[in-house]
Amino acid sequence: MATVSDQISAFFERYNAANNAFNPDLLGDCIGGTLVGADPNGEVLALEKGEFLAGINERKDYLEAMGFVSVNVYPYEEVPLNETYTLVKTRGRMAIKKQDGEVVELVHDASYILFLKEDGPKMVFALSHEDPMKMMQDQGLA
Incomplete structure (x- = not known):
């Protein structure tokens, strides 16, 4: 059976709180210097931490206009890659x-690579397994 360490569980609790509060200071503590993301369509985007955090208010406005209530990411499997990186498979709601x-719930799977530092894990890569825009369109939200 897959397991997730206490350190990774605590990281995602902080990450969820930061995302739901749209708080750049809290979210900044969860992100590495550059965040690379990829979607199921093969699109890859790399953003410097400051650039990513600068878009939080815009993301908040967009999601609230869609009726955003909350988002939570639940880790269900952790795969250590080496002593400094771990892959975490998640289910998001x-x-x-x-x-x-x-209220509708959009359920999506994603995988993250976290860099393990002394001051806590930092997200450096995010892979979405579903297209969030298509999910919203399918629910009549976009």
Whole structure:
């Protein structure tokens, strides 16, 4: 059975709190110097930490306009790659309130590579297994 260390569980608790608060200071503590992301369409994007954090208010406005309620990422498997990097497989759940008041939950899988530092893990790579825009369109949200 797959396991997740206490360190990684605690990291995702902090990451979830930072994401739900749209707090750049808290989120900055979770991100490495550069964050690389890839989606299931083969699109890859690399953002410097400052550039990523600068977009938080824009992301907040966009998501709130869609009816954002909350997002949580739950790690379910940790695969150490070496002494400084670990791969974490996750299941994410984003709650969105539709205009009619119905709350829908978008469930998505993602994998992350975390750099393990003395001051705690830092996210350096994120791979989304689903297309979030397509998921929102399928629910009539976009």
